[in-house]
Amino acid sequence: MSKNKVIVLAVLEGGMSKSEAARRYGVSRQWVHELLRRHAQAGNSGLAPRSRRPRTSPHATPAPTRDRILALRAGLTQKGLDAGADTIAAHLQREGIPAPAATTIHRILRAAGTVVPEPHKRPRSSLHRFEAHQPNETWQSDFTHWALADGTDTEILNFLDDHSRYLLHIRAHRRVTGPDVVEAFLDTASAHGLPASTLTDNGMVYTTRLSGGRGGRNGFETLIASLGITQKNGHPGHPQTQGKIERFHQTLKKWLHGQPPAHTVEDLNEQLDKFRQIYNHERPHRALNRRTPAEGYTATPKAAPSIASQGEHWRVRTDRVDADGKVTLRHAGRLRHLGIGRAHKHKRIIVLVREADVTAVEHGTGEILAEFTIDPTRGYQPKKQNTPGPKTGGVNDVPTHP
Structure with a gap:
């Protein structure tokens, strides 16, 4: 028999006063009154222990905020964009909504069944990031494949600023050629200034250094050397050197999967223009403390190649x-x-x-x-007399970082 029931029986059937029952069983007189009230309303079942949990919590996430968290999760996922807890918190702050901690947002997502557990995923704490200290210090470039609606393969060429992840150039081609790379570089340099260095893989559109010396430098190598820009190429079979642009391709393809299939290269380029706006100006980036790449690109003075002095624009x-x-x-x-x-x-x-x-x-x-x-x-x-020959840069230097 529970202590609560003994107290009630002592008063109702044993004739004990409320004050005496309180002294006898070591409780307050108010508690004896409460037990008698519960017994009168619900009988013995009213004497069972009840939860002390408060009906409301002053620290609970407000319902409108919870709803907005779930709406952002659904909307960002549908668009093929990152929809993690940190990203959602950044979007809430940009909307003027006080953001709960990322762990709280994660709990809300998990309770709603929108999080897929990934127990074997490598922890972020184990990753070692290397990045340039200034915008235009290093431009990474690569291209990736994407199929049109009828299965036709295309190649998407990109230039990415290593420091800020700013997407400097993105364009789809039937096939990326050496002249396409040169034209893309010149267009990008005209809009953003010259970089101090470039970092690419060893594809023939970027370098001929693995071709056994046949044919000499290609157009991109010649251009880079002429401008006094250091050209860096990753080690063969080690794509981690170009990790930022490899990760960028994952983000790009995730977004493209959420769009209607493009029927022509022109249609695909319209989608890529839209993606560039979202990626550069709307999507906060974890590695940039949740700033956008555009904010990161403009926050620091730009680097320049040896042909230009610091701070001067060519x-x-x-x-x-x-x-x-x-x-x-x-x-x-x-x-x-x-x-x-x-x-x-x-x-x-x-x-x-x-x-x-x-x-x-x-x-x-x-x-x-x-x-x-x-x-x-x-x-x-x-023209000046005695014009010198072509300038040379550090062509085909291998990056010192892994």
Whole structure:
């Protein structure tokens, strides 16, 4: 017989007063009154011990916040984006909603059945990350395969900033060629400045160093060397060196799986433009303390190659020498005619501009054809005498980090 029942029987059947029962059984007089009230309402069943858990908790996650957590989980997953607890917390903060701890969000997701246990997954604490200290210090580049709706294979070429994970360039091609890589690099450099170094695998579109010396440098190697940019290539069979862009490809494909299948390369590129906006400006990144890549890319001064001084910006453009051996450049509000020389007529060139200094480099060979210092009082600009040969960079250097 429970102590509560003994107290009630002592009062009701034993004739003991409430005060005496309280002293006899070591409880308060108020508790004796409560037991008698419960017995009167529910009989002996009312005397059973009850939970002391509070009906409400001041620390419980509010219902609207819980609902928003589950909605974000569903929405991000449907879009093919990361939907982990940390990411959801970052989205809540961006929406002005006080975010619970990541462990609390994880418990809410697990209670809702939206988390799939992965007991054998490698813990993040075991990973060793290496990253550049500044934007444009290193650009990683690679391409990956993606099938159109009819099964046609395409190749998606990317340039990624190592420091900020900022997606500098993304474009789908039927097949990525060496000229595609050169054009993509020039377009990217024109928009974002020149990098101090590049990091790629050993694909033939990036380097010929594993081809047994046949054919010499390719167009990308020649261009990089001409611009004084250090070219790094990973060790064969060790893709971890390009780990950031390999991980980026997983994120990209997860997102593409959530989109309607593209029927043409043009359709796919429209999707990739949308993805680039989301990835750079809307999706917080764990490695950036939940900032977006765009925020990380603009937060720190950019690095530059040896051809440029720190903090100076080089404009990069391509052109073709006309039949008279000249190219036209707008500088300080006026068109300037640069005298490259008739010996180079119709050649495709790369024009580098930094303030009044201009360098013309042959597109295919990397040879410096002419250098100029713009005279603002003249329209025609003669080249400097004794123009040096092509600059060289650390071509095919292997990264020192694993």
